[in-house]
Amino acid sequence: MLALRRSLTRAVAARTLAPQMCSSFATGPRQHDGTFYEFHTYCFKPSKIDEFLEILKKNIHLRTAYSELVGFWRVEFGGRTNKVFHIWKYDSFAHRSEVQKALAKDKEWQEQYVIPNLALTDEQEFEITYLVPWCKLEKPPKEGVYELVTFQMKPGGPALWGDALKRAVNAHVELGYSKLVGVFHTEYGALNRVHVLWWNESADSRPAGRHLSHEDPRVVAAVRESVNYLVSQQNMLLIPTSYSPLK
Structure with missing residues (x-):
């Protein structure tokens, strides 16, 4: 029993003193100003993408009044069809939260864009990214x-x-x-x-x-x-x- 205790003690000590090798799963360094970019990818039901783009074209000014649109594209090739991709810029997470709250209260935006598009959208993916x-x-x-x-x-x-x-x-x-x-x-x-x-x-x-x-x-x-x-x-x-x- 004494020998077993000594063996365990040596093993614990060796593990404590040895350098711990591990890999971070985080993405690592980023720019220091807090600015980030939100990637949006929307997939639409077959034949519905043109209807969505027409609705957005008429109402995009309502959305850009709250935060900066970097770019908006239709996906021509690569992955699923009937897909759009767009990037929005935010100064901070507090800024994004303020924008989302304002959009939720914007009756015109909700009625002219959000509600009509609920039946058109098949899938959404959001990512927060840094340069x-x-x-x-x-x-x-x-x-x-x-x-x-x-x-x-x-x-x-x-x-x-x-x-x-x-x-x-x-x-x-x-x-x-x-x-x-x-x-x-x-x-x-x-x-x-x-x-x-x-x-x-x-x-x-x-x-x-x-x-x-x-x-x-x-x-x-x-x-x-x-x-x-x-x-x-x-x-x-x-x-x-x-x-x-x-x-």
Whole structure:
């Protein structure tokens, strides 16, 4: 019995003194000003998306009176059809709470937008995201099409995969075939998820640039490193609506 006690004591002591190795499941560092971006993805019942977009076009001014719309797109390719994607900017969670309370009390908004769309919407997904510290939100020089690339990374956060992902993104930026709009990481939603928003002049210019990147040894090396931390990837081609600030 005494020998067993001594053995347990040594084991506990060794465990206490040994460095504890663990991986954070949080997304890690973010910009310090508190600004965040809410990603909205709506899926609609078959043939209902055009009806929704028409209702929103007539009433979007009611919504933008309360907070800033960054961009609003219809999903052309990638995942389910009948889908829209939009981004809203908030200064803080207190700011968002104030906006939501005001919208709930806005009779015109509720009657002209919310209630008519309840029967049209099939599915919704909201995510809270932050721009990564090394990226600023950029506005493209003219109208075009957008691509949202979503990377699901391995658990561990930027401490594990952040530098490799940064090198892979910047390797594409340096080629100049596509313009980087923003890189976001999720705070609420699926963690260890990164969204990279790109702009291209047209849907046809995008694959032409991609072919060039695949032949560039800098890009190949950077991507080869980053995929070691990659779980999955999804690409969506986005077409901006007429009322989207990002065109």
